[in-house]
Structures are given as structure tokens and as C-alpha cells.
Amino acid sequence: MDIAKLQKGADAVLERLVNAMRGGSGEIHPQSLVCAVGSLAGYACQKDVRVMFMKKNHLTEDQVFTVMTDKQGRKLFFGDLLNEPLVNEKLSVWSMIGGAVKKRGGTLPDVNDIFRYISYTAGGEQFGRPRACQVGESMTDYLGRLWLPLAEVAKQYAEDGELHIVFGIALQKAVFTAGGSMNVTEAARIAMESAVSMSKVDYNSIHVN
Numbered sequence: 495m496d497i498a499k500l501q502k503g504a505d506a507v508l509e510r511l512v513n514a515m516r517g518g519s520g521e522i523h524p525q526s527l528v529c530a531v532g533s534l535a536g537y538a539c540q541k542d543v544r545v546m547f548m549k550k551n552h553l554t555e556d557q558v559f560t561v562m563t564d565k566q567g568r569k570l571f572f573g574d575l576l577n578e579p580l581v582n583e584k585l586s587v588w589s590m591i592g593g594a595v596k597k598r599g600g601t602l603p604d605v606n607d608i609f610r611y612i613s614y615t616a617g618g619e620q621f622g623r624p625r626a627c628q629v630g631e632s633m634t635d636y637l638g639r640l641w642l643p644l645a646e647v648a649k650q651y652a653e654d655g656e657l658h659i660v661f662g663i664a665l666q667k668a669v670f671t672a673g674g675s676m677n678v679t680e681a682a683r684i685a686m687e688s689a690v691s692m693s694k695v696d697y698n699s700i701h702v703n
Contacts (some may be wrong), residue, residue: 495654503651504663507534507644514640518547521543524672528681530636531668532688535587535661537637539693540571541645547575552636563615569696578618579658580693581605587689590662591682594669598677604684612690633692638700665689 512531515522547558555561560569581588588605595602648660665685672681 495653495659499651500656500659501663503648503660504667506651506700507647508664508667510644510647511640520698523703524675524681525684527668528665528672528685529633530640531661531665531681532685533633533636533692534640535590535658535665535685536580537641537662537691537697538648539576539587539689542579542655542658545619549649552656561594562616566617568617568699569581570616570694571618571696574693580690585659585664587658587665588686590666591685592670593664594666595678595682597670598673598678600654600682602674603679603683603686607682608686612694615691616694632642633688634700635694636669637692637695637697641697 509533512522512527515527515530543558547553558573558575562570564570579586583589592602612664616656619680628674650659652660669678669681669685672678
């Protein structure tokens with residue numbers, strides 16, 4: 495694993511995203527940036543699991559994930575393998591968020607509460623909408639609009655199974671930046687709620703506007 499290369503990839507992704515999200519004033523709403531990068535980091539976890547276990551080991555979707563279906567017929571993915579890059583690995587999305595919070599001298603949000611909230615809202619109207627967060631688009635909107643172009647950027651720096659690290663490092667930078675203008679614990683909670691929710695979606699069910 496080439497950490498320096500992965501960090502360069504995160505910088506490239508974040509630069510591309512920031513340029514795309516700048517408003518007419520040239521400023522970016524910190525919550526919007528955290529939500530957007532969080533959504534991408536979360537889905538990258540699912541994508542990496544698919545590559546490492548389905549593509550390389552030829553396992554089926556049902557063997558890799560616990561698959562649920564919501565009232566609209568959309569699939570949602572859960573399971574221990576998905577939680578590894580999200581929270582358990584040394585370079586998990588959660589550990590990256592924690593690094594930003596620590597650097598700001600803040601307190602980590604309750605990750606168990608975040609998972610409970612996502613499980614409770616999964617498939618409902620509030621799914622993909624972090625609590626107490628005002629942003630211009632939903633998490634699925636961000637994912638549908640940004641994943642394909644930014645994943646292509648990240649793939650230039652990441653080996654198989656490393657996309658979540660590239661996007662996790664980018665999220666760490668976004669949370670740290672947001673912590674300069676808002677409570678960093680809140681920024682971290684919003685980031686992780688975005689990541690956990692979008693780690694579970696079926697990308698094929700997202701309609702890109």
C-alpha cells in the first residue's frame with residue numbers, strides 16, 4: 495500500500511469536488527462538502543467489498559451482504575464485510591474522521607448511535623438525510639452526480655480495495671476544514687451519517703438528474 499499515492503489521490507478528488515461545488519460567491523457550504531465527501535466515502539466501502547469478494551473471489555451478492563428491500567423495491571446492503579472498511583479497519587472511514595476530530599481537539603460522536611439512526615431510517619423518507627443538517631441536495635443526489643467522475647480520478651491512485659481509503663482521506667480533510675467554521679463533533683457526525691447511509695444503497699437504483 496502506497497500511502498503517499500493514496501494521499502495524492504485524496505487531494506486530487508477533493509480539488510475536483512471543491513471546484514465543482516463552489517457557488518457564485520466562490521464559497522462552499524461546509525456541511526454540503528462534508529455530506530458530499532461522506533456519501534462518496536461510504537459508497538466506496540461497498541464498491542471495494544464488491545471488488546474484493548465478488549469480483550476476485552466469485553461470491554454472490556447474497557453471500558457477501560445481508561440484502562434488504564424497501565417499500566419501493568430498492569435494495570439496501572448490510573453486513574460485517576461492509577462494516578470493515580467503514581469502521582473496523584485501521585484505515586477505515588471512521589478512523590479517518592476520528593483523525594480530523596482529534597486534530598481539532600474535539601470529541602467523537604457516538605458511532606453506535608449513528609448506526610442505530612441509519613438502521614431506523616433505512617428505506618424511509620429520512621434515509622440519506624443526516625440529522626440537523628441543511629444542504630442543497632440529498633446524499634443520493636450527491637452520489638449519483640459525483641461518483642462516476644470522481645471514482646475515475648481515485649482509481650488513478652488506488653489499487654483494488656483502496657478506494658475507501660482515498661475517499662476517507664478526502665473526508666478527513668473535509669471534516670477538518672469544516673471544523674474551522676462549525677462544531678467539529680457535528681461535522682464528524684454528519685460525515686459518518688452520510689457515509690454509513692450511502693454505503694448501503696444500490697447505486698443502480700439512483701436516478702441521476
